[in-house]
Amino acid sequence: MHLDPEPLAITASDAEILEALADIDTPPLLAAVATLTGDLSLLRDDLRPSAAESFDPTAGISPEQAATARQLATDALARYRDSGCVAAAPPSAPSVRTMLEFLAGTPVADDYIELMTEELAIDGVDRRAPEWNHATVAPDRDFRVAIIGAGMSGIATAHRLAQAGVPYVILEKNADVGGTWLENQYPGCRVDVPNHFYSYSFAQTSEWPQYFSTQGVLLEYFRACAEEFDICPHVQFETEVVDATWSDAEQVWNITVRRADGTTDTVVAHVLVSAVGQLNRPKMPDIPGVDRFAGEAFHSARWDATVDLAGKRVAIIGTGASAAQFIPAVAEIADELRVFQRTPPWLLETPNYHDDLPVGTRWLLDHVPSFAHWDRVWIFWRSHEVLVPMAAVDESWESTQSVSMMNDLVRQMFTEYYRVQFPDAELFDKVLPHYPPFSKRFVRDNGIWARTFTRDNVELDVGKIGEITERGVKMADGTEHEFDVLIFGTGFQASSFLTPMTVHGAGGKDLHATWDGEARAYLGLTIPEFPNLFLMYGPNTNIVINGSIIYFSELEARYIVESVRMLLEHGVDSMAVRAEVHDEYNRRVDAANARMAWGAASVNTWYKNANGRITQNWPFSLLEFWQRTRHPDPKDYVLR
Ligand code: NAP
Numbered sequence: 001m002h003l004d005p006e007p008l009a010i011t012a013s014d015a016e017i018l019e020a021l022a023d024i025d026t027p028p029l030l031a032a033v034a035t036l037t038g039d040l041s042l043l044r045d046d047l048r049p050s051a052a053e054s055f056d057p058t059a060g061i062s063p064e065q066a067a068t069a070r071q072l073a074t075d076a077l078a079r080y081r082d083s084g085c086v087a088a089a090p091p092s093a094p095s096v097r098t099m100l101e102f103l104a105g106t107p108v109a110d111d112y113i114e115l116m117t118e119e120l121a122i123d124g125v126d127r128r129a130p131e132w133n134h135a136t137v138a139p140d141r142d143f144r145v146a147i148i149g150a151g152m153s154g155i156a157t158a159h160r161l162a163q164a165g166v167p168y169v170i171l172e173k174n175a176d177v178g179g180t181w182l183e184n185q186y187p188g189c190r191v192d193v194p195n196h197f198y199s200y201s202f203a204q205t206s207e208w209p210q211y212f213s214t215q216g217v218l219l220e221y222f223r224a225c226a227e228e229f230d231i232c233p234h235v236q237f238e239t240e241v242v243d244a245t246w247s248d249a250e251q252v253w254n255i256t257v258r259r260a261d262g263t264t265d266t267v268v269a270h271v272l273v274s275a276v277g278q279l280n281r282p283k284m285p286d287i288p289g290v291d292r293f294a295g296e297a298f299h300s301a302r303w304d305a306t307v308d309l310a311g312k313r314v315a316i317i318g319t320g321a322s323a324a325q326f327i328p329a330v331a332e333i334a335d336e337l338r339v340f341q342r343t344p345p346w347l348l349e350t351p352n353y354h355d356d357l358p359v360g361t362r363w364l365l366d367h368v369p370s371f372a373h374w375d376r377v378w379i380f381w382r383s384h385e386v387l388v389p390m391a392a393v394d395e396s397w398e399s400t401q402s403v404s405m406m407n408d409l410v411r412q413m414f415t416e417y418y419r420v421q422f423p424d425a426e427l428f429d430k431v432l433p434h435y436p437p438f439s440k441r442f443v444r445d446n447g448i449w450a451r452t453f454t455r456d457n458v459e460l461d462v463g464k465i466g467e468i469t470e471r472g473v474k475m476a477d478g479t480e481h482e483f484d485v486l487i488f489g490t491g492f493q494a495s496s497f498l499t500p501m502t503v504h505g506a507g508g509k510d511l512h513a514t515w516d517g518e519a520r521a522y523l524g525l526t527i528p529e530f531p532n533l534f535l536m537y538g539p540n541t542n543i544v545i546n547g548s549i550i551y552f553s554e555l556e557a558r559y560i561v562e563s564v565r566m567l568l569e570h571g572v573d574s575m576a577v578r579a580e581v582h583d584e585y586n587r588r589v590d591a592a593n594a595r596m597a598w599g600a601a602s603v604n605t606w607y608k609n610a611n612g613r614i615t616q617n618w619p620f621s622l623l624e625f626w627q628r629t630r631h632p633d634p635k636d637y638v639l640r
Pocket residue numbers: 190191192193279285286287317318319320321322323324325340341342343441465489490491492604605606
C-alpha cells in the first residue's frame with residue numbers, strides 16, 4: 001500500500017469519465033476536482049449540500065443537482081486531460097476555507113476550519129507535526145521516551161517523537177506491530193469506520209480496496225506506516241512490560257520488562273507513554289464452569305485457526321461488535337451453530353459494508369487521489385458532532401427504550417430496518433433491542449444478520465445460560481446443549497486499564513490501588529502524582545457513535561510531544577497534573593456522561609465499571625478534545 005500516491009494521467013473519454021463519476025458523492029468530488037485543476041468556480045452555490053440535512057444520505061442534494069455537478073466535474077477533468085494532466089499548485093489557505101465551507105454547506109467557525117485543514121492535509125503539509133526539535137531546544141539534555149505498545153497509538157506517537165528528534169523505544173509484547181489489528185484475526189474482522197477517515201491524517205492513501213477494510217488490509221497499512229516512518233528498529237518485540245516505577249531520586253521511569261525467553265530486564269526512560277489500548281485483554285464470561293468444557297474452546301481475540309469448524313457443532317456466546325462479525329462466517333462453515341445472545345445489538349444499515357470499491361470510485365481515486373482527502377473531511381463533517389445530540393438525554397423524556405424525542409426517532413428508523421429484514425415475528429422479537437439506540441456501539445449490517453439467522457444450521461438462543469459443562473452449555477431451565485467447539489465473543493477487560501502490569505508513581509504510589517477500580521485521568525492522559533506518565537486511549541477517551549479513535553490518538557500524540565517540549569524548554573525534570581485540575585475535569589466528565597444515552601441507559605456495556613461509572617467514554621464534542629489537547633497548559637501541572 002502506498003501513502004499518498006501520485007495521480008495517474010487521464011486517458012479516458014468524456015463519456016467514460018462521466019460514467020466513472022456516476023455514484024460519487026458530489027460535494028467531495030467537486031472539491032477534489034477543484035484541487036486538481038485549481039478551478040474553484042466548480043464550487044457553485046446551487047450545488048452546495050444542505051447543512052441541515054448532513055445526516056441524510058443525499059445531504060440535501062437533488063438528483064438534478066448531482067447530475068449537474070458530475071457533468072461539471074467531467075468537463076473540468078476533460079480540460080485537465082486535454083491540457084496534459086498538469087496538476088494545479090496546492091490550494092492556498094483561503095481556497096481551502098472556501099472548499100471546506102462548500103463541503104459543509106455553511107460558514108464554518110475558525111476553529112473547525114483549522115481542525116479540518118489538519119485532517120485534510122491536502123497540500124502534503126502535516127500540520128500536526130511538531131514545530132520544534134530536541135537538537136535546538138535542549139541539545140545537551142539526555143532524554144528518552146519509552147512507549148508501551150506498537151499498535152495504532154504507539155506508531156503515531158513514535159512518528160511524532162522522531163519528527164521532534166526525541167529518542168524513543170517501543171516495548172511491544174507481540175512479535176509484530178499492529179496491536180488490535182494483529183491480535184484480532186477472527187474470520188470476518190473488519191473496521192466499522194470508513195477507511196478514508198480510519199487512517200492517519202499524516203499517512204493517507206487512496207488505495208483502500210474497500211470502504212471498510214478487513215483486518216489483513218489494516219494490518220498491512222499499519223505495517224506500511226511503521227516502515228515508512230522507520231519505527232521497527234526502535235521496537236523491542238516480544239517484550240512485555242511487567243512493572244513501571246518512578247524514581248523520585250533520579251526522576252526517571254524504571255521499566256521492568258520480560259523478554260520472550262522469560263528473562264527480565266530494566267529499561268530507563270524520562271517519559272513513559274502507555275499505548276496499550278483499551279480492548280486487548282480478553283474477558284471470559286462470569287458463567288459457572290467456564291473452564292470446564294472438554295472440547296475446543298477459545299476467545300475471539302485468540303482465534304484458534306487450527307480448529308477446523310467444518311462438520312462441527314459450534315456454540316458462540318455473545319453478540320457484540322466482534323461476534324457480529326464472525327457469527328456469519330462461522331455459520332457458513334459449521335455443521336450446526338447455536339448463538340447465545342444476552343442483549344441484541346442495534347444494527348446500522350450499511351449496504352456497502354462488505355463491498356469492494358466500485359470501479360468508478362477506483363478510477364477516480366487513481367486519477368484524482370485527493371478525493372480520498374476530501375472524502376475524509378466529508379465523513380468527518382457529516383459524522384462528527386451531528387450525531388451527539390441524538391444521544392443526549394432529555395430528563396423529561398419518560399421511556400426506557402429511548403432517551404429523547406430525537407433518540408426515539410432514531411429508534412423508530414432503526415426498528416423499521418428490522419421490520420424489513422426480519423419478517424418472521426418470532427425472530428424479530430428476539431433480535432430487536434429494547435434499550436435506547438446509541439447507548440452502546442451499533443453493528444453495521446448489510447443484511448447478513450438476517451441471512452445468518454434464517455439459515456437452517458443456525459439457532460439464536462436468547463435463554464439464560466445456567467452453566468458450562470464438560471459437554472456444552474446448560475441453560476438455567478435445565479436444558480443442555482452439546483457442542484464440539486465453544487467460542488467466546490465476550491469482549492475485553494476494558495475497565496482494567498494498564499493491567500496486568502503494575503505501575504508505581506511518586507513516593508511509590510500504586511496506580512491500581514489509587515484508582516481502586518475507578519480509572520481516571522486528566523484528558524484521559526495524565527494522573528496526579530504519576531509524573532511524566534501519559535496514557536493513550538486512556539479513561540474517558542472512547543467514542544460510542546461518532547468519529548474515529550485514530551483522531552484521538554493523533555491529538556494525544558501531539559499533546560505528549562508538546563509536553564516533552566515543555567519539559568525541555570522549561571528545563572524541568574518532571575510534570576504531574578495538579579489534583580484539583582484533574583478532579584474538576586473528572587467531575588465535568590461524569591456529569592456529562594450521565595446526560596448521554598450510554599450513561600443513562602441500564603443496558604450492559606463495557607463502558608461502565610463495576611460501580612456503574614462510565615470509565616470509557618468522551619461525552620463532549622470532538623472539537624473540544626482538539627482544543628484542549630493542542631498543547632499542555634503549564635498552569636495545570638506541577639513542574640519539578
Ligand atoms: P462486547 O461489545 O463487550 O460484547 C461482548 C458480548 O458478550 C456481548 O454480547 C455480551 O452480552 C456478551 N456477554 C458477555 N458476558 C456474557 C455472559 N456472562 N453471558 C452471556 N453473554 C455475555 O465485546 P466485543 O464484541 O469484542 O466488542 C468490544 C468493542 O470492540 C466494540 O464495542 C468496539 O468498540 C470494538 N470492536 C470494533 C470492531 C470494528 O471496528 N469493526 C469490531 C469488534 C470490536 P451483553 O451485551 O449482554 O453484555
